[in-house]
Amino acid sequence: MEVAKKQLRIATRNCGFIDPENIEDYFGVRGYEALANAITAGTPAGVIDEVKKSGIRGRGGGGFPTGTKWGFAAANQTDQKYVVCNADEGDPGAFMDRAVLEGDPHSVVEAMAICGYAIGASIGVVYIRAEYPLAIKRLVKAIEDARAYGVLGKNIMGSGFDFDIELKYGAGAFVCGEETALIRSMEGSRGEPYTKPPFPANSGYWSKPTIVNNVETFANIPAIMVKGADWFSSIGTEKSKGTKVFALAGKINNTGLIEVPMGITLKEVIFDIGGGCPGGKEFKAVQTGGPSGGALTYKDSDVPIDYDNLLAKNSMMGSGGMIVMDEDNCMVDIAKFFLDFTMDETCGKCTPCRIGSKRLYEILSKITHGQGTEADFEKLKTLAVNIKDTALCGLGQTMPNPVLSTMNTFADEYIAHVRDKKCPAGVCVDLLEIVILPEKCVGCTLCARVCPVNCISGKVKEAHVIDQAACIKCGACIEKCKFDAIVKK
Amino acid sequence: MAKIASIADLKKFQEDYKAKVAARKDKILVNVSLATCSIASGGKTVMEAIKDEANKQGINNVEFMQSGCMTYCYAEPTVVVTLPGKAPVCFGKLDEKSARELVQKYLKAGELVDNVIPENYVRVEL
Numbered sequence: 102m103e104v105a106k107k108q109l110r111i112a113t114r115n116c117g118f119i120d121p122e123n124i125e126d127y128f129g130v131r132g133y134e135a136l137a138n139a140i141t142a143g144t145p146a147g148v149i150d151e152v153k154k155s156g157i158r159g160r161g162g163g164g165f166p167t168g169t170k171w172g173f174a175a176a177n178q179t180d181q182k183y184v185v186c187n188a189d190e191g192d193p194g195a196f197m198d199r200a201v202l203e204g205d206p207h208s209v210v211e212a213m214a215i216c217g218y219a220i221g222a223s224i225g226v227v228y229i230r231a232e233y234p235l236a237i238k239r240l241v242k243a244i245e246d247a248r249a250y251g252v253l254g255k256n257i258m259g260s261g262f263d264f265d266i267e268l269k270y271g272a273g274a275f276v277c278g279e280e281t282a283l284i285r286s287m288e289g290s291r292g293e294p295y296t297k298p299p300f301p302a303n304s305g306y307w308s309k310p311t312i313v314n315n316v317e318t319f320a321n322i323p324a325i326m327v328k329g330a331d332w333f334s335s336i337g338t339e340k341s342k343g344t345k346v347f348a349l350a351g352k353i354n355n356t357g358l359i360e361v362p363m364g365i366t367l368k369e370v371i372f373d374i375g376g377g378c379p380g381g382k383e384f385k386a387v388q389t390g391g392p393s394g395g396a397l398t399y400k401d402s403d404v405p406i407d408y409d410n411l412l413a414k415n416s417m418m419g420s421g422g423m424i425v426m427d428e429d430n431c432m433v434d435i436a437k438f439f440l441d442f443t444m445d446e447t448c449g450k451c452t453p454c455r456i457g458s459k460r461l462y463e464i465l466s467k468i469t470h471g472q473g474t475e476a477d478f479e480k481l482k483t484l485a486v487n488i489k490d491t492a493l494c495g496l497g498q499t500m501p502n503p504v505l506s507t508m509n510t511f512a513d514e515y516i517a518h519v520r521d522k523k524c525p526a527g528v529c530v531d532l533l534e535i536v537i538l539p540e541k542c543v544g545c546t547l548c549a550r551v552c553p554v555n556c557i558s559g560k561v562k563e564a565h566v567i568d569q570a571a572c573i574k575c576g577a578c579i580e581k582c583k584f585d586a587i588v589k590k
Numbered sequence: 591m592a593k594i595a596s597i598a599d600l601k602k603f604q605e606d607y608k609a610k611v612a613a614r615k616d617k618i619l620v621n622v623s624l625a626t627c628s629i630a631s632g633g634k635t636v637m638e639a640i641k642d643e644a645n646k647q648g649i650n651n652v653e654f655m656q657s658g659c660m661t662y663c664y665a666e667p668t669v670v671v672t673l674p675g676k677a678p679v680c681f682g683k684l685d686e687k688s689a690r691e692l693v694q695k696y697l698k699a700g701e702l703v704d705n706v707i708p709e710n711y712v713r714v715e716l
Contacts, residue, residue: 108711117623117660117670118713128600129607131716137597196627203625204658235626239658251593259595327716350663358661360711374710 107373109336110360111344112160112320116204121239124246127207133252135326136211140218140260148219149175152322154330156342161187161278161315162390162419163495164341164408170312173302174220177310182222184213185306185313187283188229188236191275192391193442194350195422198316200358201346202229202236205320206243210266212322214253216312217264225266226306228283232273241268275392275446278420279494280305280313282448293450294494315420317346337363341407345418351387351425352378361406368402371425382427386510390419392439392446393499395506396432415506417499431528432511433518437465439503447496454497457488461504469529473519481508527589530574534590539564541586548578548587618652618697619672623660633667636689640669643693652697665707673700680707 110116119126127133139148153168174182186209190198202209213225229237244266247253255263269287276282277292284306286292305311321343325333334342341363347370349359354376361370371377371384378384386396389406395416397404404410408418426435444458464481467473485501492498508515517523524532537548537557544562549555556572559565567578579587594600622628622637637654644652660668665682671692672678681692683705695701 106710106712110711110713113659113661114714114716116658117621118657120655121658122656125603125607128603129610131604133594134597134600134604134716137594137600141597200625200659200661233626235629251595258597258599324714324716328714354664355662356664358659358663360661 107365107369108360109344109362111324111333111336112317112346113201113204113358113360114324115208116200119205121204121206122242124207124243124250127205131327132207132323133211133247135323136214136218136252137258139215139326140257140262145175145219145221148215148326151326151330152219155325155333156330156337156340157318157321157325157333158341158408159315160317160321160345160420162393162417164418167314167318170302170314171216171219173300174222174310174312177303179309181224181307181309182220183306183309183311184216184220184222184225185280185283185287185311186213186225186227186316186319187278187280187313188227188233188316189271189278189283190230190233190316190420191273191278191446192393192420192422194424195348195391195420197346197348197358197421199233199236201316201320202233202240206236206240207247208323209240209316209319210243210247210253212319213266214257214264215322215326216314216319218262220310220312222310222312223263223265225264226269226287227266228269228271228277228287230273231270237268237270244268274448275442276448276494276496279496281494283313284311291448293448294496296493317421338405338407340409345406345421347421347423349375349423349425351423352382352427352430353425354379363407364405366403366405367397370406370423371402375425378425378427382429384425385428385430386426386432388424388426388435388439388503389422390417390499390502391422392442393417393495393502394419394422395502396426396435396510398510400510415502415509417502429526429528431469431524431526432507432514433465433469433524434526434528436503436507437462437469440465440500443496443500447500451491451493451497453488453492454494454500457484457492457497458500460484461488461501465504468515468518469524470531471518471522471529475519477519478508478515523590533574534569535567535572535574535576535579536588536590537565537567538586538588541584543584543586545583547581547583551577551581553577614653614672616651616674618649618674619655619678620652620697621655621657621670621672621678623658623666623668623670624656625659627659627663628666628668631666632685635686636667636669636684639686639689640693640697643690644697647693647698649693649697661711662707665705668707671696673697676700680709681705682707
């Protein structure tokens, strides 16, 4: 069967093709050649220029130009600098970094050494979640093998350049994916962010210049160095170069890891690659950027996906989680779900995030329980905007995004919850009525027998009725009915 | 073990790898996806089943390798089989039973079984 090849794999080029536990396999696919070229024949400034020219931007979500960041750290004169790889992947439904580390750990090791050479650092640290035992095992083996073969450690390939990598384990706090909180956590303190500036590139780990890059950003670097910046910058859109890895999950047929050129449309991702929603349901929206992002809807099908277009849509690229929703998902409920997550994960240091998340959640909760008023809309918006403007770090500043973006794109659903006390998707149980359509009911009594609270009554071969006061809206009757006679309203 | 001291040493490894790949040409290569997720969905069981069944069927020119994520979450566990002189084919949604069937049909007779996963990407090779 021939299928359209919409994907282009750069960061995941070796995943599934080489044995991740065999360094010689990685050598075979021109591994460590970029590092060798840089340290034996190149200059640090040359490496930074190449990365700048490629136009690659941070793949962890923020989208800051990687080469520029490296340039800041390189410009600092000091005795010690650090290269940090952020492998604290915490977005719900995201697994891009794990896939790269488990499938091609050497590409990250090599890229960190290249970065170390470029900025003048001799120590690299990978901050990785302890929940990724196999990724840790393969990464540790990769580092040990690289040392044994002399491509990591003292005097790499006789060039006089020293670089070694150690691991730090994250204990599962979402906020530690934020670079300043990550640095605090690495230093042994509580994982709480601090105000920038100073930016880590100037003063980070132990107050030394520190580059924090995401796993996927690093995985791109060897490819850029071997194939050249011009090749890389020929892929993608004007301001977003290269490809992006997404974890496609949720209500989608082909759940999977995908890597697509920047500028691909949402339609291509959902339908050509993802194969649409299961069960013939209508595609409704996709949440990009995890709990910090927002929803793109079926109306945005033709929007080219890149950093700037997503921001313009009140979402963000994020690290690459893509959660697909169909007609059965209630957008108010989705916003509430993500707020529930951030409310749990806020570190509590700054007030807007700690208390603001709780208040946002309470208002959303009120609306989904049918107690919302139209004044709540204004309250939600004002509060959301205030949190965005005043929160300390990326977590707080982006946490209201799911609320703002769903309010913008699905205003009608919010209005239905408040004005009509109805949940159009049939999710919010307090706003639901489950009713039996008398014209379709044949009186088979199946629903009455399955009802856990015995609230369905009626005689055999006559239409049945649900006692709304007693119904707990579990939906068991809907599943049992063979005549499609029971519906949510 | 030889340390790599120059680009020439690296090139030698690249040549060795090419030779290793070339030497596989006459063999059946079975590449099993073994990332956390693939293992959780039964990748190791499938690998054992293929090894065992290949033994039973007397197919002894099989080389096994493990790799990371093959990106087809919806079809895990996945296995890529390369028969001598043929293009690699990815099979998904395998279990103990269908893995044995894969050996009996595809490895032994080149006869395709269900759940062939079409390749839907272009891979950048350095």
